Amino acid sequence: MRTVAEPFTAEEVRVEPRDTPGITVNGTPADVAHVQKADIRVDLADDHGRSYVVEHVLGPLGLCGVTAARVEGIREDWQFARVEDRICYSRGVGPQGVVGHPGGYPNPAIAEGVGTVGVETHGDAVRHTVAEPVTVTAGDGSLTVAPRERGAGVRFEVAFRGEELTAEVDPAGDTDPDLVAAVTGSQTPYLTEDPREGITHSIADLVSDVAVIGGLEDVLVEADLTGAEGYHRLTVGASRRAHAEDLVVEH
Amino acid sequence: MTLPAPASVPDRATGVADRPGEGVNVAVAGIPDPAAVTATEDGYTGPSAGTLGRLAAAADAVDAAGGVLHAPVPDFTAAGPWLVVEPLDGRLATVAKGTGTVTVTLSAPTGHLDARLRGLRDRVDAVFEAARPTHDRYPVDRDEFGAFTPGLTTTEPAAVTVEEDGVTVTLDVATTPATTAAAIRQQFEAPAAVQDVAVTIDQGVERATPPPALRDAAEAAVAETLGDWAYEWLPGPSLFTQVPGGQKLAVGTGHPGADTYSHEAYRQLRAILTATMEAWG
Numbered sequence: 001m002r003t004v005a006e007p008f009t010a011e012e013v014r015v016e017p018r019d020t021p022g023i024t025v026n027g028t029p030a031d032v033a034h035v036q037k038a039d040i041r042v043d044l045a046d047d048h049g050r051s052y053v054v055e056h057v058l059g060p061l062g063l064c065g066v067t068a069a070r071v072e073g074i075r076e077d078w079q080f081a082r083v084e085d086r087i088c089y090s091r092g093v094g095p096q097g098v099v100g101h102p103g104g105y106p107n108p109a110i111a112e113g114v115g116t117v118g119v120e121t122h123g124d125a126v127r128h129t130v131a132e133p134v135t136v137t138a139g140d141g142s143l144t145v146a147p148r149e150r151g152a153g154v155r156f157e158v159a160f161r162g163e164e165l166t167a168e169v170d171p172a173g174d175t176d177p178d179l180v181a182a183v184t185g186s187q188t189p190y191l192t193e194d195p196r197e198g199i200t201h202s203i204a205d206l207v208s209d210v211a212v213i214g215g216l217e218d219v220l221v222e223a224d225l226t227g228a229e230g231y232h233r234l235t236v237g238a239s240r241r242a243h244a245e246d247l248v249v250e251h
Numbered sequence: 252m253t254l255p256a257p258a259s260v261p262d263r264a265t266g267v268a269d270r271p272g273e274g275v276n277v278a279v280a281g282i283p284d285p286a287a288v289t290a291t292e293d294g295y296t297g298p299s300a301g302t303l304g305r306l307a308a309a310a311d312a313v314d315a316a317g318g319v320l321h322a323p324v325p326d327f328t329a330a331g332p333w334l335v336v337e338p339l340d341g342r343l344a345t346v347a348k349g350t351g352t353v354t355v356t357l358s359a360p361t362g363h364l365d366a367r368l369r370g371l372r373d374r375v376d377a378v379f380e381a382a383r384p385t386h387d388r389y390p391v392d393r394d395e396f397g398a399f400t401p402g403l404t405t406t407e408p409a410a411v412t413v414e415e416d417g418v419t420v421t422l423d424v425a426t427t428p429a430t431t432a433a434a435i436r437q438q439f440e441a442p443a444a445v446q447d448v449a450v451t452i453d454q455g456v457e458r459a460t461p462p463p464a465l466r467d468a469a470e471a472a473v474a475e476t477l478g479d480w481a482y483e484w485l486p487g488p489s490l491f492t493q494v495p496g497g498q499k500l501a502v503g504t505g506h507p508g509a510d511t512y513s514h515e516a517y518r519q520l521r522a523i524l525t526a527t528m529e530a531w532g
Contacts, residue, residue, distance in 0.1 A: 036479060078428065078429060080402030080427050080429055081388070081400075081403055082399075082402065083398055083481075083483070085402065086346070086402050086482065086483065086484055087481060089346060089428070089458070090343070090344065090345045090346050090482035090483075091345070091466070092345075092458075102388060191389065191390065
């Protein structure tokens with residue numbers, strides 16, 4: 001497993017090392033069993049509470065090769081234009097549950113923070129793929145996760161709103177820094193009107209939902225996210241199906 | 252499951268409301284005239300289609316799961332927590348935005364009649380332009396799904412008064428916990444002809460604190476019925492704000508202001524209310 005060498009603060013979250021595999025957000029494990037919502041955003045929930053827009057945290061951590069960390073929301077100011085803040089206020093809890101970047105970016109300060117403190121590797125690198133291709137559809141969108149050989153990493157071949165993008169991500173942290181910068185500097189397609197920026201942003205969501213939440217390190221992801229009516233239905237949906245059908249294999 | 256014949260709903264609701272009951276109180280927005288509602292293949296249509304459809308669902312749920320249906324008029328002295336049935340598109344609500352008034356006084360336009368009319372129009376347009384919500388991060392001007400504006404201070408034109416010595420534009424304000432009179436004044440001060448901006452906050456934001464077990468029951472019921480729960484703020488005074496105290500939670504299907512109410516919305520609300528009251532006990 002790979003964890004951050006030291007704690008750091010990245011705008012609305014604090015990231016700390018963890019000595020067991022997996023990433024937790026406000027105490028909730030970031031895995032398919034704890035996904036409460038997956039459409040236009042991803043929320044995790046358990047007895048610790050509910051964390052909102054977690055893909056903006058998990059994406060940058062996954063892009064930087066972090067597989068173990070404890071993430072805590074540290075926001076204190078309300079931003080009521082955000083529906084997630086209104087939900088928290090309605091339930092009488094603070095805004096710490098909303099860990100997504102207020103500007104709609106895969107939190108670039110997390111990537112910078114990981115770069116500053118470094119990553120420590122502990123134990124053998126266990127890697128996972130799928131035993132056979134997994135395809136899900138939602139609305140007019142579709143996504144297929146297919147096996148890749150050990151060490152190959154995650155290859156994304158994505159189409160979205162008339163744009164196409166191919167990206168290679170190494171879940172062990174050896175991803176092209178320019179790609180990481182481009183992805184974390186791209187605003188969510190729900191806010192930007194630039195389709196190129198939207199598809200670039202989608203790589204962070206794919207890393208979050210397939211590599212981190214799905215725990216898949218060596219896969220080919222072919223996706224047409226257009227018309228999915230909330231494309232996390234596809235990205236988390238594929239991970240859910242792979243786990244539900246026992247198709248996730250260590251290799 | 253389909254909506255009952257409109258004409259049958261008032262008697263059915265009255266019968267359930269008249270029965271002795273205990274448990275959670277269920278408040279509905281009165282008993283509308285069923286003659287104004289038409290049954291269609293898809294559900295109800297008519298100005299009070301939603302009110303009648305939600306009443307039908309509430310009556311069924313109380314009949315099945317217990318509780319006390321308050322119709323046509325709520326007894327606000329009743330003990331216990333309240334489920335308040337509102338058009339919330341399947342969401343829950345514990346918060347209602349506050350209310351206020353902003354009065355913008357502008358100088359009188361001068362010159363010949365045409366110039367005065369043009370000046371009047373320009374002054375009113377400038378105030379309405381200033382009234383449009385803005386945000387430094389979010390595209391609130393193209394908020395077609397209402398993602399941002401429910402959380403912003405918003406205004407609605409209420410009156411324009413033209414007199415010899417000036418023009419007065421009055422707007423109703425919906426406030427948030429972050430609203431300040433100073434920020435509203437600043438919003439309307441910019442147009443050149445503005446002489447004064449007066450802000451009155453009549454009612455602050457109301458946030459209820461329902462019993463956690465009731466909230467948990469309602470969240471679970473909505474998640475079971477719709478796949479997930481969510482909350483939204485009510486836009487202002489409503490049945491919810493009439494219920495005194497903080498032991499209340501609003502829930503409901505159907506869109507505010509809609510003149511249709513579907514069989515599916517009826518089925519969903521009936522299921523949500525029934526499951527909530529069964530879990531609450």
